[in-house]
Amino acid sequence: MRRSRPFWRLTPAERQVWDAYPSGAWVDLRTGDHRRDDPAKGARWGRERTVRADMIIALMLGAHPARPGQVAGLRLAGARVVGDVDLSDATLTTKLHLLNCHLSGVVSLTDATTKGMRFRGCDLRRIRAARCTVEGLFELDSCTVHAGVRLDNAHIAGQFRLSRSHLSAPDQPAAIASESFKEDRSRPLTEAEKRDRGWDQNHWALWAGGLTVDGGAFCRDLRTAGGLRLIGARFNSGLYLQRAVITSTGPHAVYADHMSATSVELSAGFTADGTVRLRGARVTGVLSFDQAVVSAPDRCLHLSHMQVDELILTPASVRGEINLGYSRIGVLLDHPGAYAGRVRLNGLTFESLRGNTSLTDRLAWLGRDPLGYRPQPYEQLAAWYRRIGHDQDARGVLLAKQRARRSTLRVPGRLAGYLLDMVVGYGHRPWLAGVWFGLLLSVGTAVFATHPPSQVGLDERRIFHPFAYTLDLLVPVSLFEQRGAWEPVGWTQWLANILIASGWILATALIAGGTRVLRPSNN
Structure with a gap:
C-alpha cells in the first residue's frame, strides 16, 4: 500500500528527498x-x-x-x-x-x-x-x-x-x-524579530x-x-x-x-x-x-x-x-x-x-x-x-x-632607605659595609700617619699607631684604648668625628639590614 504524503505538489527536489529519507540515502x-x-x-x-x-x-x-x-x-x-x-x-x-x-x-x-x-x-x-x-x-x-x-x-x-x-x-x-x-526596512521590527535578531x-x-x-x-x-x-x-x-x-x-x-x-x-x-x-x-x-x-x-x-x-x-x-x-x-x-x-x-x-x-x-x-x-x-x-x-x-x-618600596615612603623614610641601600644594600649586600669600612680605614690611616694627634696624658710614654687609632675610631666600642689616649689636632678633628659617626652608621645599617632580611615581610 502506498504511504500517503502530507505534502502535495512536491517539487522534483522535494520528491527526491521524500523518497530517499526512509533509507538515509x-x-x-x-x-x-x-x-x-x-x-x-x-x-x-x-x-x-x-x-x-x-x-x-x-x-x-x-x-x-x-x-x-x-x-x-x-x-x-x-x-x-x-x-x-x-x-x-x-x-x-x-x-x-x-x-x-x-x-x-x-x-x-x-x-x-x-x-x-x-x-x-x-x-x-x-x-x-x-x-x-x-x-x-x-x-x-x-x-x-x-x-x-x-x-x-x-x-x-x-x-x-x-x-x-x-x-x-x-x-x-x-x-x-x-x-x-534582504529585509523590508519600511516597517518597524516586531518583538519576535527583535528577539530573533538577538538584541541582547x-x-x-x-x-x-x-x-x-x-x-x-x-x-x-x-x-x-x-x-x-x-x-x-x-x-x-x-x-x-x-x-x-x-x-x-x-x-x-x-x-x-x-x-x-x-x-x-x-x-x-x-x-x-x-x-x-x-x-x-x-x-x-x-x-x-x-x-x-x-x-x-x-x-x-x-x-x-x-x-x-x-x-x-x-x-x-x-x-x-x-x-x-x-x-x-x-x-x-x-x-x-x-x-x-x-x-x-x-x-x-x-x-x-x-x-x-x-x-x-x-x-x-x-x-x-x-x-x-x-x-x-x-x-x-x-x-x-x-x-x-x-x-x-x-x-x-x-x-x-x-x-621599589622606597618610592612609596615619605622624605625621612626615603633618606633612610637611600642610606641603607648605599651602605649595605638593605642587608642583601653586606659586603658593601666591608668596602666602606676598608676605604675609611685606609683614608684615616694615611691621614693620621702624616698628621699624628697629640698625646692626652704626658705622664707615660706611648707609641702612636695610625692604623690602630683609626680602627678604634671606626669601631663603636674602643678595642685598643687609642681613642682616649690621643687627641686629633686641627682639621683632623673633623676627620675623627666623621670616622666615629661612620662607624656607628655602618654598625646600625648592618643591624637594620640584617633584621630586615631575617624577619618576615608584611609590607
Missing part, C-alpha cells in the same frame, strides 16, 4: 559547476533545487518512517531550503546532514534532543540551539552564518566542529543586509554560555565578525582555536569567565581584536597563546583568578595590558616580548618559570604594574629563585623590592 542537487553551486548565491537557485523547510521538519518528526532493515536520515546536498527549520522541543531519532546548502530561514533546535546535526559548507541565516542536547556530533564545518550561533546551556556529547567557518554577530551588516537575506546578543557571533562539550571543540581557522561568549562553558576534551581570527564588535573578542577545559589552544596565529577574558577559568592542561596576536585599546588579556596547570604566554604580538592577578599557575612559560605594555601581577602564584628570561627581564616585568609597588610579586619571584637554588638572584629581587 543522499540527495545531491548540485550541478558540478563550482560557481553555480556556491551556497552564498543560493537565493537565486530555481525551483528544481528548492526544498521547503516544512517538509524537512515533517520528515525529521516521523512523517515518513524508516523502511525495515534501514536507518532513516536526511542527507541533502546543494539545495535551497526556504523557511525556518523549527525543530524546537522535538526529540529527533534521525540525523540531519546538509552539504553546500543555502538556508534562508532560522534553524531552531531550542530545547531539542537529537542524535547529531551536520552542516558542511552551508550558507545559513542563524542557528538557535539553546539548551539542546546533541548525543553525537554537532558540525558547522566551512559554513557561513550571517546572524550568529546560539548554544547557551547546550550539551554536546560528541565533538563540536566550527573549523573554517565564518560567523557574524546579529548586528553586523552582513547579517542584516546580505544579498541572501548584538556583539556575539557565538553565544554559548554554559555550553558543555564532551568531545573536542575544534574551531581552527574560524573567522568571526563578533565575539565568542563562553561564560561558564565546559570543554571536557579541550578547546582548539588555532589560526582563528576573532574580530570583536564590542569590547571583548572572547568572554569566557569561569570556563573549564582540559586544554585551550589560542595559538598558531590565533588573532583577537578585542579583549580575551578568561577570569576565573580552570584549565587542567595547557592554556597556550603561542604565536598569537592579541590587541585591545586597554586590556588585551584578562587572565586573573585562573587555575592553570601550564600557561604558555609566547605571543607573536601583544598590544594592551595583561592581567594575571590572583591566578594560580603551575608552569609559566613566557618571554620578555609578551609584556609590551602594563601587566598586573599582584596575587599571582606559580610553581615554576620557564623561558629564556634573565633576572633583569623579570625585574622589569615586576615593575610594569600600573598600580605601582606591590610586595607580593617580589616575594613570589624571590621564593622561586630560592627554591631552584639561585640565592643571589633571590637577593637581587628582594633588593629591587626595597628600592
